[in-house]
Amino acid sequence: xxxxxxxREFAATAGxxxxxxxxxxxxxxxxxxxxxxxxxxxxxxxxxxxxxxAYVTRNHGYMVFDTLFALDSKFxxxxxxxxxxxxxADKLAYRFALRDGLKFHDGxxxxxxxxxxxxxxxxxxxxxxxxxxxxxxxxxGGDDKSFTIRLTEPFPLLIxxxxxxxxxxxxxxxxxxxxxxxxxxxxxMVGSGPFKFVQSEFEPGHRTVYxxxxxxxxxxxxxxxxxxxxxxxxxxxxxIVVPDVMTKAAALQSGEDDWWENPPPxxxxxxxxxxxxxxxxxxxxxxxxxxxxNHLYPPFDNVKMRRAVQMVANQADFMTAYVGDPKNWQxxxxxxxxxxxxxxxxxxxxxxxxxxxxxxxxxxxxxxYKGEKIVLLDAVDQPLIHAExxxxxxxxxxxxxxxxYVTSDWGxxxxxxxxxxxxxxxxxxxxxxxxxxxxxxxxxxxxMLRANGDKAWFGWPSDEKLEELRMxxxxxxxxxxxxxxxxxxxxxxxxxxxxxxxxxxxTKTAYRKNLKGYISAPAIFMWNIEKT
Numbered sequence: 001x002x003x004x005x006x007x008r009e010f011a012a013t014a015g016x017x018x019x020x021x022x023x024x025x026x027x028x029x030x031x032x033x034x035x036x037x038x039x040x041x042x043x044x045x046x047x048x049x050x051x052x053x054a055y056v057t058r059n060h061g062y063m064v065f066d067t068l069f070a071l072d073s074k075f076x077x078x079x080x081x082x083x084x085x086x087x088x089a090d091k092l093a094y095r096f097a098l099r100d101g102l103k104f105h106d107g108x109x110x111x112x113x114x115x116x117x118x119x120x121x122x123x124x125x126x127x128x129x130x131x132x133x134x135x136x137x138x139x140x141g142g143d144d145k146s147f148t149i150r151l152t153e154p155f156p157l158l159i160x161x162x163x164x165x166x167x168x169x170x171x172x173x174x175x176x177x178x179x180x181x182x183x184x185x186x187x188x189m190v191g192s193g194p195f196k197f198v199q200s201e202f203e204p205g206h207r208t209v210y211x212x213x214x215x216x217x218x219x220x221x222x223x224x225x226x227x228x229x230x231x232x233x234x235x236x237x238x239x240i241v242v243p244d245v246m247t248k249a250a251a252l253q254s255g256e257d258d259w260w261e262n263p264p265p266x267x268x269x270x271x272x273x274x275x276x277x278x279x280x281x282x283x284x285x286x287x288x289x290x291x292x293x294n295h296l297y298p299p300f301d302n303v304k305m306r307r308a309v310q311m312v313a314n315q316a317d318f319m320t321a322y323v324g325d326p327k328n329w330q331x332x333x334x335x336x337x338x339x340x341x342x343x344x345x346x347x348x349x350x351x352x353x354x355x356x357x358x359x360x361x362x363x364x365x366x367x368x369y370k371g372e373k374i375v376l377l378d379a380v381d382q383p384l385i386h387a388e389x390x391x392x393x394x395x396x397x398x399x400x401x402x403x404x405y406v407t408s409d410w411g412x413x414x415x416x417x418x419x420x421x422x423x424x425x426x427x428x429x430x431x432x433x434x435x436x437x438x439x440x441x442x443x444x445x446x447x448m449l450r451a452n453g454d455k456a457w458f459g460w461p462s463d464e465k466l467e468e469l470r471m472x473x474x475x476x477x478x479x480x481x482x483x484x485x486x487x488x489x490x491x492x493x494x495x496x497x498x499x500x501x502x503x504x505x506x507t508k509t510a511y512r513k514n515l516k517g518y519i520s521a522p523a524i525f526m527w528n529i530e531k532t
Contacts, residue, residue, distance in 0.1 A: 034235035036515075036531055039248050039260040042381055043241045044208050045411030047197075048185040050125050053167035053447060053457065054414045055436070059524040062226070063210050063237070064105075065171035065191035068096065068115065069163035070226035073284070073521070075441075077163030078227040080219065081110065081172060081192070091154035098145035101217035104174050104192045112141025117178035119149075119162065119170060124182035126168040127447040128161045130455060131474055156477050157444060165226050166439045166522045167447070194218070194230040194527050195237065208239040210526075223519055223528045230527035233517065237526055243381055243409075252277065252510060258531065259511040261524060264383040265323045271510045281520045282507035285337055285437025289318055289388055289502035290448065294429050295461040297422055299374065299401075304367035306497035308360040310350055312395055318502035322387035332504035335449060335493045336486060337437040341479070346487035347494035351501065360399055371402050375423050377431040379410035388432035388502055417458045431458075432502075438522035442482070443473045443489050448499045461498040 040059075046052045049061030070080040079085065083099030102110040116139045123129035123136075135155050141147030149158070162170050172178075173191060180186045189197035195210040202208055218229035240257060242248045249267055251257040253274055262282060263271060271277050291313065293300040300306055319329040332338040333348035374396060378389035389405070396403045406428075408416075413431055421427040440446045449470065450456045451463035469492060473485040511518060517528040 034531070036234045036237045036259065036526065036529060037257040038237060038239050038526070039242055039251065039257050040208070040239040041261045042379070042410035043205050044239065045204065045414055046185060047187055047189055049171055050122055050168055050182065051185045052414055052418070054410075055167065055523070056410075057414075058167045058169060060197075060208070061169060061171045062193065062523055062525060063195040064189050064193045064197050065173065066102075066193045066230075067163070067169055067171060067226065069159060070228075071160075071163045071165040071438075072224040072227045077159050078221070080163075080227065081115075092151045094149040094151075094158065096147055096149075099217075099219075100145075102145070102192055103215060105190050105196050105213065106174070108174065110145065110172065110192050111143050111175070112145060112147030113143065114141070114175045114178065115147045115172055116141035117175040118172045121173075121178045121180070121182045122168060122170040126164070126170070127450045127457065128157070128164065128444045129168070129170065130450075130452070131444070131471070132158060132161050155474075157474060161444075164445070166436055166445075169226075169523075192216075194232045206241055210237040210239075211235065218527075223525070225519065225521040226523065226525065230525075232527050233530040234526075245383070252512070255512060258515055259509070261509055262383075262507065263510050265325065265328060265508075268508060268510075276513050277510055278513055278515075278518075279508050279510050280518060282509040283436045283438075283522050284520050285340070285441075285522065286504050287384075287434045287436050287507050288332060288337065288440055288504045289322070289384060289432065289434045291388065291392055291500040291502060292417075292431055292433060292448065292459050293461075293497070293499065294427065294459050295498070296420060297427065297429070298372045299367065299369050300429060302367045302369075303497060304363045305369065308363040308367070308399065309395065310494070310497050310500050311360040311363070312355045312357055312399065313351065313392075313500050313502065314355050315351065315501070315503035318388055318391050319505060321391050322384050323505045329503055329505035332501060335440065335446060335490050335501060336442060337440045338504050340437070340441055342442045342483060342486040344483070344487045344490060347491040350494035357398060364399060364401070369401070373423055374401055374403050374429040375427065376403055376405055377413050377416060377428050378405060378407045379413045379432075380407050381409045384434050385410065385413075385432045392430065392432065420460070436522040437504075443470045443486060449489065449493060451496070451498060459498065461496070463492070463496050463498075466492050466496060466498070 042056050044056050046057045049057050066081050068081050069077045081098055082096050085096045087094050123133040135151045135153050137152045138150045177186050194213050194216045196213050198209040212232045212235050218231045221228040248260055252260045272279050293306050295301055315331050323329040333351035334343045336342040379385040393405045417431050419427055447457040451461045451466040453462040469489045476482045514532045516530045519525045
């Protein structure tokens with residue numbers, strides 16, 4: 001394939017020697033048993049978990065902040081910060097009261113006013129929150145621990161919305177921070193969550209440090225995904241940025257570090273060969289890769305150009321480049337997580353049919369393409385994204401398109417993809433990413449299906465038909481009706497092409513056997529982890 005040496009070949013030739021290069025010994029630090037060292041997936045460039053959907057920032061959000069409700073592994077919402085709540089008979093009025101003992105890291109109590117301001121900011125950015133906002137008549141909260149929401153019409157998904165487990169989770173901030181413009185970043189990290197962010201030790205590109213919040217009052221229920229008691233069993237957590245894959249493997253093997261968030265599939269056998277390391281599912285629902293277009297500027301503001309790329313995108317090529325072994329991936333020609341209720345075959349021939357380069361080139365000619373530069377972003381520190389970028393670049397070149405392949409780290413891509421500037425002013429045309437299954441379960445959660453222009457996710461597509469169908473789905477209360485509408489949404493998505501799914505695959509995390517209490521979920525949770 002055009003992308004050169006695979007990760008499998010790399011691991012086979014370099015693995016054994018590299019694993020012994022560090023010569024590091026466990027127990028080299030004071031209070032080792034109380035410090036959890038975690039090799040993070042990428043540099044934490046953005047701290048505000050409402051400003052970006054980047055998973056490293058979402059995971060950081062769960063360290064520092066808490067949520068009103070939380071989802072369990074059966075997709076059932078449970079009260080988290082909320083103690084009691086009631087809903088009026090007409091489903092228009094909601095009253096919430098926070099549980100006792102909640103306070104922010106600066107010592108201030110969590111108030112209803114903080115919850116209201118945080119929800120308003122979240123609703124301005126989140127795809128489901130934006131929809132909820134259209135039916136909110138009033139939200140009120142003061143200095144006590146209660147607040148209310150009044151709707152103009154029933155919204156069946158209200159509790160589910162504020163229990164979102166993944167991006168964007170509606171984290172609660174102090175009112176003074178939550179009043180920050182939703183399109184500007186909050187940089188002061190004061191939450192009410194189980195860990196405190198240590199600003200004085202924050203070293204972008206190297207290390208992020210958290211310490212146990214001794215004032216946090218966990219719930220009494222056992223932990224299940226984001227729900228239940230968030231009991232912290234270590235004193236300190238260090239997120240370590242390590243650019244080189246084999247250096248990460250060596251650090252985990254030696255015991256210098258305790259946990260590696262996302263080792264690439266080609267190193268799974270190497271790590272599994274160490275009796276002191278556990279390989280566990282990172283996300284029980286799997287992950288979907290995708291190619292995202294910028295709809296604001298040529299050439300992908302033209303639907304024929306997007307369809308042309310879709311016509312030649314072969315999921316097997318993308319999955320083989322990244323995952324390798326077919327037992328760890330599957331073709332998934334659906335915009336919803338395969339093997340879940342909303343997935344279907346509607347319009348799937350767009351991705352499962354024969355790859356036709358001649359037909360694609362004809363579409364490109366019809367689109368009037370005149371050699372406009374296509375800036376394709378690649379994050380070389382993210383194996384999935386890097387593999388997708390290499391395969392996508394090869395596809396675009398085979399179509400005769402003028403591709404500029406731009407490499408950086410994921411933190412830089414996260415920042416650049418937020419730019420709406422033209423290509424020649426630092427903008428972009430395409431980037432690659434992946435989504436955990438919980439983020440693509442249905443039309444209310446899949447942010448890449450939003451087509452509401454400037455308010456949409458990065459790429460900013462605009463399509464009235466997709467938006468109308470999505471609203472029908474949200475308002476439906478019958479599961480069969482929702483499945484039917486989801487099929488229509490998928491059909492339209494393959495016609496409009498807001499993005500291209502590149503396959504569904506298994507992800508794994510690796511940690512030392514002396515860690516106990518790992519929770520396999522769509523996000524990384526560090527409560528309940530004990531280091532013996």
